[in-house]
Amino acid sequence: MKIPKPRKRGDSYRIEIMFDGKRYSCTRDTPKECEHWATIKLLELKTGRTEDNKPVKPTITWMDLFNQYYDSVGKYTDSKAWNLTQLKSFEKKVGNLANTLIYDITPKQLTTWRNKRLKEVSDNTVLKEISLYSAMFTYAQKELFLITENPWMQISKPSKPDSRYRRISQQEIEKILKILNYEVGQIPTQSDHYVAWSFLFAIETAMRRGEILNMRKSDIYDGYVHLPKTKNGTKRNVPLSLFAKELVDLISREQEKIIPQSENAFRQMWEKKKAKTDIVDLHFHDTRHEAISRMVRVRKLPVEVLAKITGHKKIEVLVNVYYNPDAQELVEMFNGSAS
Known part of the structure; x- marks a missing residue:
């Protein structure tokens, strides 16, 4: 099967392949990384095994993870209303990353997202969002055993803003x-x-x-x-x-x-x-x-x-x-x- 050409999406590249009537995709920083992923993915799909001869990982996007995290954890916390608000606006905030497999999300992509987000909202808002997103990946790592590392732990966080000083007259x-x-x-x-x-x-x-x-x-x-x-x-x-x-x-x-x-x-x-x-x-x-x-x-x-x-x-x-x-x-x- 011929590997399709990656398409540029913003600061990254996206590639899609079809296998047995199902569509698979990923987002990477360069076209070569996309093509490498597609080659390995097709091999896994054809053999039913990974390149390490292990069973293929379940297909779970970041959006899927957020939904599962909310149903299992987020709605049982004191911040459930805020968590639900974040879930509803999630795709708008993270763009293509929402539909990217959690195994494929890189620290570089998260850094690019962080820098873009800092131009849109306050440092404190970005810190809160990073805290929530990082908690999801920790959940995927330590509860679902889907990933071995949390990519959020490999990026720098914005400096915490000065404490709020506000009296009421x-x-x-x-x-x-x-x-x-x-x-x-x-x-x-x-x-x-x-x-x-x-x-x-x-x-x-x-x-x-x-x-x-x-x-x-x-x-x-x-x-x-x-x-x-x-x-x-x-x-x-x-x-x-x-x-x-x-x-x-x-x-x-x-x-x-x-x-x-x-x-x-x-x-x-x-x-x-x-x-x-x-x-x-x-x-x-x-x-x-x-x-x-x-x-x-x-x-x-x-x-x-x-x-x-x-x-x-x-x-x-x-x-x-x-x-x-x-x-x-x-x-x-x-x-x-x-x-």
């Missing part, structure tokens, strides 16, 4: 409450009310959005909330301030789930309403920065106690990422400690 809080049609002390009855309620509760407790959305009446005790499952896999107790208790008292006694919304509906409401304000660069997770900074300033909590409340296992992350005092707060604490 009282003026911004008022704008968020206004756009969500909510006033402090109001019993929430509508979807936008619950988003506003959660915003206030997060600033008061330093709880994550997901933790608030999963919170139930049965988790609330006299003076604290018990979180049976958190992002880092451990349980913890979060003390409630007087204001936090007042917020809890506003929730109907009949409903077990505090926030009667899905994570996706909540996120869409937050983004849609926030976009109607003039507030720049505010994420819901910034409430955690604000809450932790307030706890230090107002309650003077020692770092080891604060870590128990926030659930941080690494003190340096708590101090260097989430504690964001402004200059005036530092001056006040400095002078206050001398009196």
Whole structure:
């Protein structure tokens, strides 16, 4: 059988062969590599054996791997919604690599993809995507035993961006409450009310959005909330301030789930309403920065106690990422400690 000529696709080459009515293809960096692959592939298909006289590997593309990884692992994690979003947009993000056999994906191809992706999105987004993609190949290596090496381990990752430093002003809080049609002390009855309620509760407790959305009446005790499952896999107790208790008292006694919304509906409401304000660069997770900074300033909590409340296992992350005092707060604490 005559080997077809490879076709150029972007920065790489793609070759397709037919055997017994089935189509096989691969993507390589050069035409010669494509032709070499096609020669070996045809030999394997004709003999039913590999060049090492081993059974032919199962045909599994990166897209196939992603689907299998999601069904077996991804949808059972706390990031299942994000994983599903990544799955739906996967082919658009990686192009021809999605339909390339996982055995054929090279570090050079991944480096080319990384460089292209860095021109489209932030370094942090690329880091998150690489982490997910690398986890898939580790799954293929250590659980499915399909590959012997993870190609992602052979490429350089973008530098981790500086930690986010974002406080929330009282003026911004008022704008968020206004756009969500909510006033402090109001019993929430509508979807936008619950988003506003959660915003206030997060600033008061330093709880994550997901933790608030999963919170139930049965988790609330006299003076604290018990979180049976958190992002880092451990349980913890979060003390409630007087204001936090007042917020809890506003929730109907009949409903077990505090926030009667899905994570996706909540996120869409937050983004849609926030976009109607003039507030720049505010994420819901910034409430955690604000809450932790307030706890230090107002309650003077020692770092080891604060870590128990926030659930941080690494003190340096708590101090260097989430504690964001402004200059005036530092001056006040400095002078206050001398009196």
